[in-house]
Amino acid sequence: MNNELNFRSAFKETLPTVLGYIGIATTVGIIGKTSGLSIMEVVLTSLIIYAGSAQLIAINLIAAANPLYTIVLAVFLVNSRIILMSTTIAKYFHKESLLKNIIIGSLLTDESFALGISKLNYTQGKLNFEWFNTVNLISYITWIISTALGALLGQFISNPQKLGLDFSIVAMFLGLLYLQVISDKSLKKSLQYIIVFLTMCLTYGSLIILPSNLVIITVTLIGCSLGVLLKHVIQ
Incomplete structure (x- = not known):
């Protein structure tokens, strides 16, 4: 790019x-x-x-x-x-x-x-x-x-x-995802890795308890909220 x-x-x-x-x-x-x-x-x-x-x-x-x-x-x-x-x-x-x-x-x-x-x-x-x-x-x-x-x-x-x-x-x-992580200089790499890991866990858990058509929107909302919270804590 x-x-x-x-x-x-x-x-x-x-x-x-x-x-x-x-x-x-x-x-x-x-x-x-x-x-x-x-x-x-x-x-x-x-x-x-x-x-x-x-x-x-x-x-x-x-x-x-x-x-x-x-x-x-x-x-x-x-x-x-x-x-x-x-x-x-x-x-x-x-x-x-x-x-x-x-x-x-x-x-x-x-x-x-x-x-x-x-x-x-x-x-x-x-x-x-x-x-x-x-x-x-x-x-x-x-x-x-x-x-x-x-x-x-x-x-x-x-x-x-x-x-x-x-x-x-x-x-x-x-x-x-790889390109986003290596190119974004505004966020600490540790924060990005944590969010990726949490998103994977959220997706796995949501697939177990939620209908498949609600997984993406649910994980997006929760993941973004956690990302904003962790950004203030870590940075």
Whole structure:
């Protein structure tokens, strides 16, 4: 990463995450096709929903002929964490128009959020529309194309888990976490390691006692609160 906030910089810095998008979106496409959806229906889930875990839930609910309100509610709950991320990012675009803020928020993902937070370490805490919108658009287009490719492959693959493609999203986030830790000079490394460890413990415990669709939002809220508290104690 560098301190430039332009199209060229955004394109180069988004490429590593694109590989993760290709793997997980292809898997979504394969699962969608093997669940009984048509190629067009699978692609529409990416165009409209654009969220890996939420898409998989929606695909399963659609395949099971669940009512529309159930599908909408499930997708909202799973993706509600984006509200927190949008609130965090919004302060860097308060001088931009409402339309630009809507565009940024509509295409925001876990990966683009993480990339943006990492970028702040190189730009003295600044972001702009050109850089972030480029990141979002590259990610969105890659996701749609990869989903379509997965749907086409789904005609010949019966069990996508055997290929290990579902691990690509985990690998991508491990890479983003590593880049965040080594580039953030404003926080002590010991504090970052403690928060990572506590988040892992919270995630493990939440998976045992909470429904899977509430784990991410719960861990995010508790983890952020603990992070703020520990920051004041340690620093």
